[in-house]
Amino acid sequence: MNWHSWSEFFYMGGYALYVWGSFGVTAILVAGEILLLRSHRQKALELALNTVKYGKVKNDENET
């Protein structure tokens, strides 16, 4: 074990800004992308549902 206390862990040998700045921003970006994907899915589902309800549904012939 390298660490003797939590404060030592968070201090990162004086490099806290750089280490936690890297890990933190990456975590925020990944979480943000997951949230964006979720809202994208909601919008796409809504769009498809509205099309099915109100738009015309055509036979899909070239299913490739």
Add this chain to the structure above:
Amino acid sequence: MINRFNKYKYSSPATFYGLAGRLIPWFYGAAALFCMAGLYIGLVLAPTDFQQSEAYRIIFIHVPAAWMSMFIYVVMAFWAALGLAFNTRMSFMMASALAPTGAMLTFVSLWTGALWGKPTWGAWWVWDARLTSELILFFLYLGFMALQAAIDDPRRADRAGALIALVGVVNVPIIYFSVRWWNTLHQGASVSMTKAPSMASIMLVGMLVMALAAWMYTIAAALSRARCIILERERNAQWVAQMLEAEA
């Protein structure tokens, strides 16, 4: 309906949509597990570096993100080429689905690189060949996405985007070999196929586990984005109506 069992079965958006939906939770789950294991190895088990003290721990984010940023672009170009060659709709949709995740990981590699450069080189940024070519990769991703967003007709947008993806792929070997071709401030490869890695094995394991996490995450994110694109583009198709009615 006669040609239900044809060779295009798995390139059909309807089949892909269902298959991807079943696979996504597994890839997210694997990503979470690898990420937790990788963070534990990287932040707890791996020892302090004798030269860089704790600053080196940025490697566990920086290297996997940089690897993925290049790899995703190559995969994107591969799908774009397949789309251009065989005119398969699913190929273009996969290329579009990969771009935002690729751009995000390219940004992560630049950002963590800056935060690593400051304490070790004394500069957030230098116009070194490695850094500059990675920045160009970031702009290629953004260009691909902007071009696709700017063209209303999806078929034309696909072709224009595929062209950027294919032309831009020459940048990837430039990034990879930049540390050998030019005199760069950025260090050379620590991990290579031909010689033993120049780092402690526990550090290497942590890095590889984090790379696996990034890999699993990318697949999950790209598959779920591809599903959104399918719904948007195929919303007039009968299978979408049938599926939505079955679920309602």
